[in-house]
Amino acid sequence: MQIHSELLDDNILKVTLEGRLDVEGTQAIDLKLTTLTATSRKAVLVDLSQVDFLASIGIRTLLTCAKTTSKRGGKMLLVNPQPMVRAVLDRSGVSSLIPVYADAETALGTLDAA
Amino acid sequence: MQRQHSAPSTPLEVTDPEVSKEAQVEALVIGNRLAEMSRVETWLREITIAWALPDQVAFAVDLVINEAVTNVINHAFRDSERHEIRIAVRNRDDAVEIEVTDDGVAFDPITRLEVAPADDLEHADIGGRGIQLIRRFSTDQTYERVAGRNRLRVRIARPPVRDDLDLIGRHALFAGMESTILEPLLAGCEMRSVRAGEIILEPGQINRHLHLVLEGRLEVHLDRLGSDEGFVIEAGECTGEISVVDCRPASAFVIASMPSRLLLLPEAILWDELLRIPRIARNFMRLFADRMRARTQVMQQALEQRLRYEHLQREWEVAREIQLGMLPRRLDLGPEIEIDAGMTAAQEVGGDFYDVFPVGPDEYCIAIGDISGKGMPAALFMVRTLTMLRSELLLGQPIDESLRRINRRLCAENPTSMFATLVIALIDKRTGVLRYVNAGHDPILLGDRGIDYRALPPPRGILVGASEEATYEVACVGLRPGDVLVLYTDGVTEAMSADRRLFTLDRLLECLSEQPARSASALADRIKAAVKGFEAGARQSDDLTLVILRYRGQQPLV
Structure with a gap:
């Protein structure tokens, strides 16, 4: 499980996750992702295109980090999930709590509009 | 590993x-x-x-x-x-x-x-x-x-294969949907083939799937399998929608009436994915409304049927009351004759009857009979018999001639081939002379001074309504003061116990001879109680009729 991050500008952080968000994978990135989202920012974009498995343990981490971001005045956005990962987000109810977008441009567009 | x-x-x-x-x-x-x-x-x-x-x-x-x-x-x-x-x-x-x-x-x-x-x-x-x-x-x-x-x-x-997509796309739930949009939605749904006669849902079963009928036909039975009350679910319709919506167990039997193919949509997918698509939501509501309408129609039919039945039941009750109303209740035959007559009606309309009426200044007619069969035809036949009995007896002709004429008239118009057994007796209250005819009915019982009971030998005669040529003999017996006559129908002797034994004539004679009775009505009560005790809760299957008469003889003038 890999995690990369890059600042798109001062206020928007893009985090790219890669691998399986199962027990082992989530443990591997949990601390790093929590740390990254703990800083006050306008938005955190989580790119899920390289994530090919998502279990409830991964959902737990995503929700915790989204809550943290929200408390610091920011917003977490999920971007470009694979179809089955998208199904997990929908069927677990996560997609109604954290917005999910097909691509980064659309996601960033909503930020500009807001 | x-x-x-x-x-x-x-x-x-x-x-x-x-x-x-x-x-x-x-x-x-x-x-x-x-x-x-x-x-x-x-x-x-x-x-x-x-x-x-x-x-x-x-x-x-x-x-x-x-x-x-x-x-x-x-x-x-x-x-x-x-x-x-x-x-x-x-x-x-x-x-x-x-x-x-x-x-x-x-x-x-x-x-x-x-x-x-x-x-x-x-x-x-x-x-x-x-x-x-x-x-x-x-x-x-x-x-x-x-x-x-x-x-x-x-x-x-396994999700439906590509070949099934066309079939699925034709279902009313997906009307107006592109099959390319459909395919990803169907992951997690199941194609199921069912045999004719296979039960798909039964009452009480927890159902978490909407069943779409893609091919074939299902039947819904509300009360029991194979009942006529129900409706058909054709290809393009669905079932299981109510239990999916209200989360309660299925309420009816759903059975495949021919080999059919179904698509099972888990409720979670239905709620969270399919119904979020406006077109599918509208299609679903339409299917639901159609189903509700079909159901209401079935319920309405069932209700109408019940109302019709209740109406019929009420008509029968009225008929029964009219029938019972024809039997005399308050009887006064003067101080010489003490009489008690009554009928305990069974649940169904039966064919027992009796009658007591004066035919001259000192003479009374006493009759008892039983129509073969039960129900409305028996009741109508009984009314005819009773009416003829009265009209013939009042003509003043000999009693055997009266019975012969009654038989001929009943035979002449008897489309339902009903028969009746009948005893007609004439009693002279001054002399105590009893003349009687018997058309195949149970014998009259005579209690000598109200103590020693025996069956009077019945004069020759066959039941009425069977043969136009039938003739009848008359028998005669002289009553002494204190003598008791018992006329009964087979509702007494053929009363049945829970273990299916009959009451019998022997048991009736035994019951009568037990001890002298205070009055005719006390004796009638004793017999009815004995029969009831014998039946011990078993359902009374036939009318029970008793006419009891105690001859007191000429009373001294005060």
């Missing part, structure tokens, strides 16, 4: 030996540590390749096993001992079946409540979504506690 090809004793094979011959089964035993999950991952990856599982199915199998096993590892064990968890998967034509067994504390994940959906992030629960995911990525789940073990079984249906 601790991989094993499962032996025939594994639970998955025991349940369905027929299929297991062909089905591929793999099993893995792991320890109760999260670190073991990587072994599970490797094992599953190999199976996915070996069985060439479609991506959607492989993902769902992976997810369900992940959630089920981590749940067991995290929550099932209260001690620090090492435990084993067994995971088995079976590859079938239409589905992949998963079984997870552990010896932890009893825990049923299936009936557990799901996380309440939250409207916003702030109020949302962080965890508890694992069980929800198991449910939403599988078609069926069952939990059992067997021999101190938890056994969770989950079935993941």
Whole structure:
């Protein structure tokens, strides 16, 4: 499980996750992702295109980090999930709590509009 | 890797030996540590390749096993001992079946409540979504506690193949939908072929699927299988919608009336995905409304039928009352003759009757009879007989001639071929002379001074309504003061006990001779009580009629 991050500008952080968000994978990135989202920012974009498995343990981490971001005045956005990962987000109810977008441009567009 | 090809004793094979011959089964035993999950991952990856599982199915199998096993590892064990968890998967034509067994504390994940959906992030629960995911990525789940073990079984249906998509797209639920949009929505749904006569739902069954009928036809029976009350579900319609909507067990039998193909939509997919699409939501509401309308129609028919029946029942009751009203109730034959007459009617309209009326200054006619059969025809025949009896007897002709004429008239117009047995007696209250005729009825009983009872030999004669040529003989007996006459119908002698024995004439004679009665009505009460005691709660099957007469003779003038 890999995690990369890059600042798109001062206020928007893009985090790219890669691998399986199962027990082992989530443990591997949990601390790093929590740390990254703990800083006050306008938005955190989580790119899920390289994530090919998502279990409830991964959902737990995503929700915790989204809550943290929200408390610091920011917003977490999920971007470009694979179809089955998208199904997990929908069927677990996560997609109604954290917005999910097909691509980064659309996601960033909503930020500009807001 | 601790991989094993499962032996025939594994639970998955025991349940369905027929299929297991062909089905591929793999099993893995792991320890109760999260670190073991990587072994599970490797094992599953190999199976996915070996069985060439479609991506959607492989993902769902992976997810369900992940959630089920981590749940067991995290929550099932209260001690620090090492435990084993067994995971088995079976590859079938239409589905992949998963079984997870552990010896932890009893825990049923299936009936557990799901996380309440939250409207916003702030109020949302962080965890508890694992069980929800198991449910939403599988078609069926069952939990059992067997021999101190938890056994969770989950079935993941293979999604409909491309060939089925056209068929599915033609269903009314998907009217106006592009099949390209449809395909991803159908992951997690199951195609099912059913045989003619196969029961799909039965009352009380928990149903978590909307059943779309793609081909064939189903029948719904509201009360019982094979009843006429029900309706048909054609291809393009659906069933199970009500139990999916109100989350209560199915309320009717649903059975395939011919070989049919169904698409089973799990309720979670229906709610969370399909109904979020406005067109599908509208189609669903339309199907639902059609179904409600069909159901209402069936209920209405059932209600009408009941009202018709109740109306008929009331008419019968009125007929019964009219019939009973024709029988004389208050009888006064002067001081010489004490009389009690009455009929205890059975539930159904029966054919017993009696009559007592004066035919001259000192003479009375006493009659009793029984129509063959029951119901409305018997009642009508009885009314005719009774009317003729009165009109013929009042002509003043000999009693045997009266009976002969009554018989001829009844024979002449007897479309339903009914018969009656009948006794007619004329008593002269001054002399105590009794003349009587008998058309196949039970004999008159004579109680000498009200003590010693015997049956009077019946004069020759056959029942009325059978032969136009019938003739009747007259018999005669002189009554002495204190003598008692008993006329009865077979409702007395053929009263039946719970163990199906008959009351019989012997028992009646015994009952009469027990002790002299104070009055005619006391004697009648005694007989009725004896019969009732004999029946001991068994249903009275026939009318019971008694006419009891005590001759007191000429009373001295005061």
